[in-house]
Structure formats: structure tokens, C-alpha cells
Amino acid sequence: MGKVIVVTSGKGGVGKTTSSAALGAALAQNGEKVVVVDFDVGLRNLDLVMGAERRVVYDLVNVIQGEAKLPQALIRDKRVETLYLLPASQTRDKDNLTPEGVEKVIAALKKAFDWVICDSPAGIERGATLAMRHADIAIVVTNPEVSSVRDSDRIIGLLDSKTLKAENGERMEKHLLLTRYDPARAERGDMLKVDDVLEILSIPLLGIIPESMDVLRASNLGSPVTLADEGSAPSRAYFDAVRRLKGEALPVTVPGERRSFFGKLFGRKAA
Amino acid sequence: MNLFRFFSKTQSAPAARERLQVLLAHERASAGGSDLVAKLKDEILRVISRHMQIDQDKVSVKMERGEQVSTLAVDVEIPFNAAKAAAGRKKAA
Numbered sequence: 001m002g003k004v005i006v007v008t009s010g011k012g013g014v015g016k017t018t019s020s021a022a023l024g025a026a027l028a029q030n031g032e033k034v035v036v037v038d039f040d041v042g043l044r045n046l047d048l049v050m051g052a053e054r055r056v057v058y059d060l061v062n063v064i065q066g067e068a069k070l071p072q073a074l075i076r077d078k079r080v081e082t083l084y085l086l087p088a089s090q091t092r093d094k095d096n097l098t099p100e101g102v103e104k105v106i107a108a109l110k111k112a113f114d115w116v117i118c119d120s121p122a123g124i125e126r127g128a129t130l131a132m133r134h135a136d137i138a139i140v141v142t143n144p145e146v147s148s149v150r151d152s153d154r155i156i157g158l159l160d161s162k163t164l165k166a167e168n169g170e171r172m173e174k175h176l177l178l179t180r181y182d183p184a185r186a187e188r189g190d191m192l193k194v195d196d197v198l199e200i201l202s203i204p205l206l207g208i209i210p211e212s213m214d215v216l217r218a219s220n221l222g223s224p225v226t227l228a229d230e231g232s233a234p235s236r237a238y239f240d241a242v243r244r245l246k247g248e249a250l251p252v253t254v255p256g257e258r259r260s261f262f263g264k265l266f267g268r269k270a271a
Numbered sequence: 272m273n274l275f276r277f278f279s280k281t282q283s284a285p286a287a288r289e290r291l292q293v294l295l296a297h298e299r300a301s302a303g304g305s306d307l308v309a310k311l312k313d314e315i316l317r318v319i320s321r322h323m324q325i326d327q328d329k330v331s332v333k334m335e336r337g338e339q340v341s342t343l344a345v346d347v348e349i350p351f352n353a354a355k356a357a358a359g360r361k362k363a364a
Binding site: 145146149150153154157186188189190191192196200216 | 277282283284287288290291292294295299300
């Protein structure tokens, strides 16, 4: 049985889709079978970020409505053969996303894949709550910025109340992925620091993704950053996050920071 | 000049951190339906409206949520004839 991960945030534009694609590709490069599911019905973008926008025939809503079989809707990545995408519908209304339909699709995907990554839409409406509903693990994507932190706090509350795990009295495993982090600005006191965000949200840290041109360049090319440039700072941060996700106790470091003097001071324990 | 500005400009991150801590402490409490300040505000206004017609423009409610202490200030303008009308209503009843 595969594990279901939801990548969520509440706020839009913080890097959910970028992170879903990057983490999915990183996991798949390690040989694991991965499917990334776009829940953003009406505003899909995961296909674009993964470079599969011209290969979409069927989508999640088609599968739920019985207009297509699940294997027909899955798009296999051309670069990594264990990586698949299930796109969202661009034209349908998001009311077509039914709880029963989503449950069936997730159950089928869990049987066929090691990891099912659900890319949540922004907000706290139907799409977002259905994306998190069946999750075993939640990755909360947050920018070091007040509105993003506030929305993440709200989402953490929903993860602890509106998911199947929560309703069954189980504990939802939650991880913080801090994205667009600029160590220089944080050091100057102009950006919330890692420890500030961790103290406020109090969930374990999965990784820190530095603000980087490489992320934009990768999305321009239609490639998850972990495929476009494996050696870049954000890629290395995503690869490390994946190792932690799989249970490795890898200390979290602030990427791009001078290791010589500050490095040891800022070395952190992983989740 | 630039150098002076660089040193005199206070850091903004500590302010962000503090504001978030206070705000989220209140939001977490209200998620459980135990936002005392909001409840007080509603009940106070309900009591006042029992005795007089509240003109929404004449009521100012100010809430200040602090780290240790929150304050609630309800400022209602009571016209002279409102008090008389209320007294008259009581006699009639």
C-alpha cells in the first residue's frame, strides 16, 4: 500500500505545485513509483510545471465521472519512467469533485503506487479539503511571510480536524516545508527566520528551499527543478527533504549560508 | 546618508513574529468557539438593543487584542428621547 501525501498551504503562490513536482520527481528518481495528482480543478498547472501540458487527454474529473479509466488518464513522465501525473480538469466545475469519487481514485492509486502526492489548490474550499481528506502525511508549504504563516496555521487546524485520520482519532503526520527562503534577508532581520516560523507553527521541519532563479527556470522549461538541475541549491534541498520524508534523520541546514562561520551554528535537527 | 539609513532602519522581522504570535493565539482560541471578547461584544450589544433601538452609526465597537490583555470598548450614543421612550414602554407594559 502506497503512502498518500498532501501538499497544502492555504495561501496561493507559495510553491505547492512547484514542490509537488519537485518532491515527486525526486522520489521517482530514487526508483519509487510515484503519482502526482492535481486537485486544482479549473486552474490546473501541475501539467505545465511538469511539462506534460500537451499530453493531457483525460483528467481526474473524467475518471470520477466514469468517462475514462484511471490508466487512461495517467500520464507517464518522459524523463523518469516511474513518475506519473494525474491532471485536474481545466474546464469542469469543481463541484464535479465528489468525496466518493475521490475516495475511489485514491484507493486505486494507493494500490498501484508507492507514493500518491496530492497537490492541493489554494484556499480552504472543497478542492483543498478533498485533497487532504485521505492523506497519511501532510506537507505544509510556507513562505517566511506573515500572511503565509497565518494561512498555514489555519490549514494545520483543518488537517487536525477535517481529515479521515483526524476523524478516526489518529494523529496526522505534518511537516513544514519552508520555501522562498532568503538567508541574507533573514540574517539582516528583514525576513522571518526559520526558528520564528517553527516556533509559531510548531510542526517539524522537512526542509528549507532557498529563493532561487533555478526554480523559475525549471518551470519555464516544464521540468521539476529536481530534474532540470539536480545540483542546484533548491534541488539539493528537495532531495534532502525526500530523504527526511523517508525517515532518515538528516539535519536541516539553511541553504546558501556560509558554512565556515554560521554553518555550524545553524545546523538543525531534522523532523 | 545611505549608510546612516542602513543603520537606523529597524528590523521588521521581530515585528512580524510578534504580530503573528498574538494573532494566532487569538485565532486558535476562537476556532474552538471560545472567543470571549467576541462573545462579550455580541451580548453587550444584544442587551443594549433590548432597551433602545440601536442606530448602527451611533455605535462604535473597538477591540484590541493584546498578548496578555484584550480590551473591548463599546461606545453607544444614547439620545435623550430613547431613555424616555424606554421608560414609557415599561410603564405601558
